[in-house]
Amino acid sequence: MTLANISHLSACLLVALTVRVVSAQDDSHFRRYTIQDLGTLGGTSSMAYSVNNRGVVSGLAALANGTSHATLWFRNNAFDIGAPGLGGANNSATLNSTAFTINDFGQAVGNAETTDTDPNGENFCGYGTGHVCLPFFWQFGRMTALATEGGPNGQAVSINARGEAVGVAETNIRDSTCSTAVPNQVLDYIGVVWNVRQENSRTLRPLPGDSVTIGLWINDHGEAVGQSGLCSNTQLPPLATGSHAVLWDKDGGPHDLGNLGDECVSLCTSPTFGVLTNTPLYIDDQSRVVGASVLAGGQTGHAFLWTKGTGTMQDLGTLPGDAASVALAINPEGEIVGISFDPTGSPRAFLRTHTGIMLDLNSLLPADAPVYALVAQFINEKGQIAGFGVEKATGQVHAFLATPVDHHGRDAK
Numbered sequence: 001m002t003l004a005n006i007s008h009l010s011a012c013l014l015v016a017l018t019v020r021v022v023s024a025q026d027d028s029h030f031r032r033y034t035i036q037d038l039g040t041l042g043g044t045s046s047m048a049y050s051v052n053n054r055g056v057v058s059g060l061a062a063l064a065n066g067t068s069h070a071t072l073w074f075r076n077n078a079f080d081i082g083a084p085g086l087g088g089a090n091n092s093a094t095l096n097s098t099a100f101t102i103n104d105f106g107q108a109v110g111n112a113e114t115t116d117t118d119p120n121g122e123n124f125c126g127y128g129t130g131h132v133c134l135p136f137f138w139q140f141g142r143m144t145a146l147a148t149e150g151g152p153n154g155q156a157v158s159i160n161a162r163g164e165a166v167g168v169a170e171t172n173i174r175d176s177t178c179s180t181a182v183p184n185q186v187l188d189y190i191g192v193v194w195n196v197r198q199e200n201s202r203t204l205r206p207l208p209g210d211s212v213t214i215g216l217w218i219n220d221h222g223e224a225v226g227q228s229g230l231c232s233n234t235q236l237p238p239l240a241t242g243s244h245a246v247l248w249d250k251d252g253g254p255h256d257l258g259n260l261g262d263e264c265v266s267l268c269t270s271p272t273f274g275v276l277t278n279t280p281l282y283i284d285d286q287s288r289v290v291g292a293s294v295l296a297g298g299q300t301g302h303a304f305l306w307t308k309g310t311g312t313m314q315d316l317g318t319l320p321g322d323a324a325s326v327a328l329a330i331n332p333e334g335e336i337v338g339i340s341f342d343p344t345g346s347p348r349a350f351l352r353t354h355t356g357i358m359l360d361l362n363s364l365l366p367a368d369a370p371v372y373a374l375v376a377q378f379i380n381e382k383g384q385i386a387g388f389g390v391e392k393a394t395g396q397v398h399a400f401l402a403t404p405v406d407h408h409g410r411d412a413k
Contacts, residue, residue, distance in 0.1 A: 261296030
């Protein structure tokens with residue numbers, strides 16, 4: 001998720017609860033969805049980041065004590081994979097973790113805190129606790145830490161069907177400019193591809209003139225996308241931002257994907273949308289890339305689609321009346337999901353059909369849906385959409401899974 005930071009998103013929740021009927025087209029003939037509130041682990045919030053083709057959702061959910069744990073949801077059940085996590089059974093209740101992605105083989109990756117205190121006082125994974133945070137690989141009930149690149153911290157963001165995970169890890173290079181973009185950040189970092197089967201890794205080289213990279217997604221061919229920039233103009237996941245959108249070949253060679261008008265060598269910041277970004281967030285097996293890019297003038301950004309055939313970013317626009325957008329995933333049918341922001345910065349989830357029509361996901365849900373969808377984070381090959389929004393009964397942020405229905409109203413998964 002980009003463009004809006006977490007505090008701004010929280011401020012928008014009550015606004016988003018006032019469901020708007022804003023549409024430039026009749027959406028009655030489009031596919032409809034049911035939506036399931038995935039709930040929490042006893043706390044007040046949860047977020048979903050991916051759903052595999054078997055319907056398993058990955059994300060995080062809060063415990064009653066406010067700690068967030070990496071969580072998997074399947075068939076109305078929530079599984080806390082953050083316990084024991086990387087801290088041991090006696091410590092996991094107070095250590096945060098997130099499961100960003102799960103593949104069809106039940107392998108998940110993310111980040112998890114350890115009991116160690118960060119030696120540099122950093123907040124690499126954004127939890128604000130001062131603990132070291134490591135990239136992890138999870139399978140068959142076991143969470144294993146992945147190696148960093150000389151520094152104490154890292155995050156794994158995506159894993160493909162071949163057992164290759166991509167993310168970011170700290171180096172041991174101290175950089176006084178890092179705190180410009182990430183408060184308390186001291187060390188440089190580099191994008192990493194970990195091969196969990198072969199137990200080795202490779203780094204993702206920056207573009208000429210840049211010093212740091214972040215890997216954000218990897219397809220089944222080993223192509224990765226993410227960011228290349230300076231430590232002064234790049235922010236870490238989960239709200240990753242940066243100046244250069246990059247595609248890396250399977251051998252690690254970087255290619256600049258361009259932008260929609262502004263390179264943002266210095267941080268582009270909007271009073272409404274916060275830090276803006278040129279960020280590719282997903283690449284599929286057809287090498288189609290989606291993400292967000294800054295428009296000329298540096299005051300807003302739009303969702304984009306990049307293909308090898310065109311070699312340029314296509315501006316996908318926004319929902320009618322909105323001012324900014326972010327594309328987060330695309331499925332084999334060419335359906336794209338993400339976030340659209342109105343002129344005040346309030347978010348709502350969108351679904352862009354394979355024919356190029358952008359729809360408010362909420363307009364495709366039942367009137368009595370328990371959740372107002374703010375972020376459509378991921379869409380699988382069956383059309384299921386995972387994300388998070390406002391639970392209407394409480395105003396809390398909850399993960400959801402939206403499932404398409406057939407013309408008889410039955411789940412079409």
